[in-house]
Amino acid sequence: MTVYALEGLTVTIAGGTVVHGVDLAIAAGECVALVGESGSGKTLTCLTPFGLSAGHAGGSARLCGQELVGRPESAIRRLRADHAGFVFQQPLTALTPHLRISALLTEAAMQAGGGRPDAKALAAMLARVDLAADLLPRYPHQLSGGQRQRVAIAMAIAHRPSLLVADEPTSALDAVLRHDIMTLLGRLRDEDGMALLLVSHDLAAVAGHADRIVVLEQGRMVESGPADTLMQRPAQDYTQRLVAAVPRLDSPPPDLPATGAVLLEADAIRVTHRGQGWRSKPFDAVIDASLAIAEGEALALVGGSGSGKSSLARAIARIGPMASGAVRWRGDSLPARGGMTAKHRRLIQPVFQDPVASLDPRWCVAEIVAEPLRHLRPDLDAGERAARVKAVLNEVELPAGYADRKPAALSGGQAQRVALARALACDPELLLLDEAISALDVLVAGQILDLLERLQRERGLAILFITHDLAVARRLCHRIAVMEAGRIVETGATDAVIAKPAHSATRKLVEASR
Amino acid sequence: MKTPLILLAAILLAALLGPFVTPWTHDAIDWTAIRAAPFSPGHVLGTDSVGRDLLARTLVGTRITLAVAAAAAAVSLVIGVLWGAFAGWVGGRIDEAMMRIVDGLYALPFMFVVILLMVVFGRSILLVFLGIGAVEWLTMARVVRGQVMALKSRPFVIAAEAAGAPPVTIVARHVLPNIAGIAIAYLLLTVPQVVMVESFLSFLGLGVQEPLTSLGILVKDGADDMDIAPFALLLPGAMLVAILVCLTLIGERVRDRFSA
Numbered sequence: 001m002t003v004y005a006l007e008g009l010t011v012t013i014a015g016g017t018v019v020h021g022v023d024l025a026i027a028a029g030e031c032v033a034l035v036g037e038s039g040s041g042k043t044l045t046c047l048t049p050f051g052l053s054a055g056h057a058g059g060s061a062r063l064c065g066q067e068l069v070g071r072p073e074s075a076i077r078r079l080r081a082d083h084a085g086f087v088f089q090q091p092l093t094a095l096t097p098h099l100r101i102s103a104l105l106t107e108a109a110m111q112a113g114g115g116r117p118d119a120k121a122l123a124a125m126l127a128r129v130d131l132a133a134d135l136l137p138r139y140p141h142q143l144s145g146g147q148r149q150r151v152a153i154a155m156a157i158a159h160r161p162s163l164l165v166a167d168e169p170t171s172a173l174d175a176v177l178r179h180d181i182m183t184l185l186g187r188l189r190d191e192d193g194m195a196l197l198l199v200s201h202d203l204a205a206v207a208g209h210a211d212r213i214v215v216l217e218q219g220r221m222v223e224s225g226p227a228d229t230l231m232q233r234p235a236q237d238y239t240q241r242l243v244a245a246v247p248r249l250d251s252p253p254p255d256l257p258a259t260g261a262v263l264l265e266a267d268a269i270r271v272t273h274r275g276q277g278w279r280s281k282p283f284d285a286v287i288d289a290s291l292a293i294a295e296g297e298a299l300a301l302v303g304g305s306g307s308g309k310s311s312l313a314r315a316i317a318r319i320g321p322m323a324s325g326a327v328r329w330r331g332d333s334l335p336a337r338g339g340m341t342a343k344h345r346r347l348i349q350p351v352f353q354d355p356v357a358s359l360d361p362r363w364c365v366a367e368i369v370a371e372p373l374r375h376l377r378p379d380l381d382a383g384e385r386a387a388r389v390k391a392v393l394n395e396v397e398l399p400a401g402y403a404d405r406k407p408a409a410l411s412g413g414q415a416q417r418v419a420l421a422r423a424l425a426c427d428p429e430l431l432l433l434d435e436a437i438s439a440l441d442v443l444v445a446g447q448i449l450d451l452l453e454r455l456q457r458e459r460g461l462a463i464l465f466i467t468h469d470l471a472v473a474r475r476l477c478h479r480i481a482v483m484e485a486g487r488i489v490e491t492g493a494t495d496a497v498i499a500k501p502a503h504s505a506t507r508k509l510v511e512a513s514r
Numbered sequence: 515m516k517t518p519l520i521l522l523a524a525i526l527l528a529a530l531l532g533p534f535v536t537p538w539t540h541d542a543i544d545w546t547a548i549r550a551a552p553f554s555p556g557h558v559l560g561t562d563s564v565g566r567d568l569l570a571r572t573l574v575g576t577r578i579t580l581a582v583a584a585a586a587a588a589v590s591l592v593i594g595v596l597w598g599a600f601a602g603w604v605g606g607r608i609d610e611a612m613m614r615i616v617d618g619l620y621a622l623p624f625m626f627v628v629i630l631l632m633v634v635f636g637r638s639i640l641l642v643f644l645g646i647g648a649v650e651w652l653t654m655a656r657v658v659r660g661q662v663m664a665l666k667s668r669p670f671v672i673a674a675e676a677a678g679a680p681p682v683t684i685v686a687r688h689v690l691p692n693i694a695g696i697a698i699a700y701l702l703l704t705v706p707q708v709v710m711v712e713s714f715l716s717f718l719g720l721g722v723q724e725p726l727t728s729l730g731i732l733v734k735d736g737a738d739d740m741d742i743a744p745f746a747l748l749l750p751g752a753m754l755v756a757i758l759v760c761l762t763l764i765g766e767r768v769r770d771r772f773s774a
Contacts, residue, residue, distance in 0.1 A: 314672075319672050345676065346678075349676055349677075352669035352672070352673070353669075358669040358673055360674075371677045371679065372678060375679050375680075375683075376677065376678045419673070422677070423676075
């Protein structure tokens with residue numbers, strides 16, 4: 001039985017058509033994934049028929065046999081409340097912050113006309129999403145990201161909807177949580193015979209879970225079909241590129257450049273963060289972590305969010321606090337954060353996750369890239385500096401003519417190239433990549449990864465690559481260090497660790513990445 | 515956006531240039547025209563109870579009031595930005611201590627503090643500038659501290675550290691330019707507050723001294739005689755209201771633009 005069907009759905013915003021004719025049908029118990037890059041119109045496609053976006057729908061959208069397009073708002077609201085549930089990307093902002101979990105669930109259970117649930121019913125709602133009943137009196141900010149998303153799902157399915165619309169439900173979560181949430185959604189679908197409409201920019205995240213996949217590009221349907229067929233034999237050029245850009249754990253091992261002598265050793269690093277206020281207790285973000293990186297070697301630092309990866313890397317690069325421990329560079333001890341001279345700063349350069357926030361919004365590209373040159377290469381005059389900026393922008397394949405732009409006029413991928421150019425300007429020997437491609441669309445991330453591969457080869461760069469995605473780590477890295485709760489729990493050659501994970505945290509990561 | 519700007523510019527221009535072209539100075543007494551009504555010969559807007567030209571006195575009063583406001587706002591900007599930026603950048607215990615000092619000062623009845631300063635150090639216009647500026651910086655310090663703390667953890671600031679920029683350079687080149695818009699907006703909202711405080715002090719007889727005048731003194735003098743010569747109250751009063759409304763409207767628009 002078809003629960004939800006779109007026929008020639010169009011979406012117009014302020015007179016412009018942004019979605020051009022999307023067809024799809026979801027039967028009970030089926031999962032359809034709507035996949036596309038940011039700006040492809042996937043979220044508008046799924047929310048507009050329900051009156052949940054600023055756009056105006058055309059064509060046809062039928063929910064449980066009833067037409068949504070052209071209906072008055074009150075009728076749409078009724079249908080939405082009775083038959084549909086919604087889960088959104090940001091689990092924190094999707095929950096009302098001043099309400100306890102019990103109040104949120106009560107509201108959700110009553111919205112479709114149900115009675116007020118008692119404590120037992122509320123506990124049962126949490127049990128359905130694998131949460132314990134003792135979370136009921138808590139507030140959303142006291143929950144972890146994964147718990148919040150589970151609560152959001154419990155709310156969305158409280159009235160047993162026929163259709164669950166999940167808009168990027170796992171994009172804000174790390175690989176392990178992503179896997180857990182997708183498994184949970186699959187189980188709920190089986191139990192209730194619920195239809196699931198999944199929206200994602202990440203083909204890899206939905207491929208294993210969806211029955212059928214619809215690919216959108218710039219508001220147009222490029223291809224749709226059964227997930228297996230589409231992943232193995234994509235017909236359209238765009239889909240082929242999308243599928244090819246998905247890093248896989250089972251692809252042949254990459255040919256990595258040779259490594260040299262030990263470059264950097266970090267010994268028993270401990271990072272302690274002070275809590276808020278006078279009397280709060282400090283907590284240890286990193287506990288006695290040791291690692292070593294050789295010349296030309298790429299080391300992946302993997303682990304869930306909050307495991308201390310970034311704190312450790314920043315302590316090593318001397319751009320974050322460090323409570324105790326030692327860092328040696330080619331055997332010589334590296335000075336503390338405040339004592340880093342230009343000579344030392346030049347060696348390690350970082351690139352961060354959010355490409356736009358990494359660039360000062362008031363500076364233009366050329367100024368941004370010239371900044372490290374000005375401080376770390378005082379021997380260069382203005383002309384040499386400009387030449388160096390031009391060369392390095394060329395090296396990261398940023399089109400000429402972008403040098404005068406402000407960050408706001410750059411796309412995510414272009415901004416990340418600028419950040420990379422800034423890091424490379426002074427010829428560092430170690431590049432610190434802090435989730436440097438996680439915030440980018442799959443195709444753009446693939447391009448940046450190709451660029452990094454080339455730079456690694458051409459410059460003989462050593463890389464400390466922070467990620468929660470093993471498949472990405474595998475493309476670039478010789479070795480892997482796995483972190484959990486501030487400690488490094490496993491270190492080894494990439495393929496050996498993936499093939500035979502020794503620690504439970506590693507096993508979970510490997511399983512989540514398959 | 516245009517109207518309050520044009521009106522304020524006109525008031526500013528009149529206050530700066532007006533006293534040079536009026537036939538009477540603000541302290542000259544016309545013995546032949548005491549309490550002259552508006553539009554009497556020689557005195558377009560009449561005179562006060564001792565025969566001084568009201569137009570000249572209002573223009574000079576506006577000038578003094580605006581000068582005090584500008585100077586006090588500048589003092590509050592300098593102290594507020596330095597204090598707030600330092601606390602926000604350094605963080606930790608020092609930040610906590612500095613902000614508790616601000617909280618403490620907030621708790622003081624600030625008019626009382628200004629009056630106390632006047633009593634201890636004697637009345638001078640310089641002290642009015644400093645006294646008002648020294649208590650108006652508290653809000654500025656809080657706003658700047660919050661902005662600096664938010665910017666401090668932004669990747670581009672950390673990247674600047676990795677690029678070898680010393681802390682002072684990072685604050686001057688990356689942090690302060692990015693909070694300038696919000697700081698200016700709050701500065702514009704501080705000015706009308708200062709105008710109010712100055713007028714109130716002058717009204718109490720603690721601010722500017724005769725024969726120099728300010729809008730507050732004119733309102734007070736006018737209020738004494740309002741049953742027989744209401745115009746002497748209405749004119750400086752209207753001027754004060756016009757300045758306050760214009761400054762508040764401009765300030766709020768600038769703030770909305772930068773905090774969006």
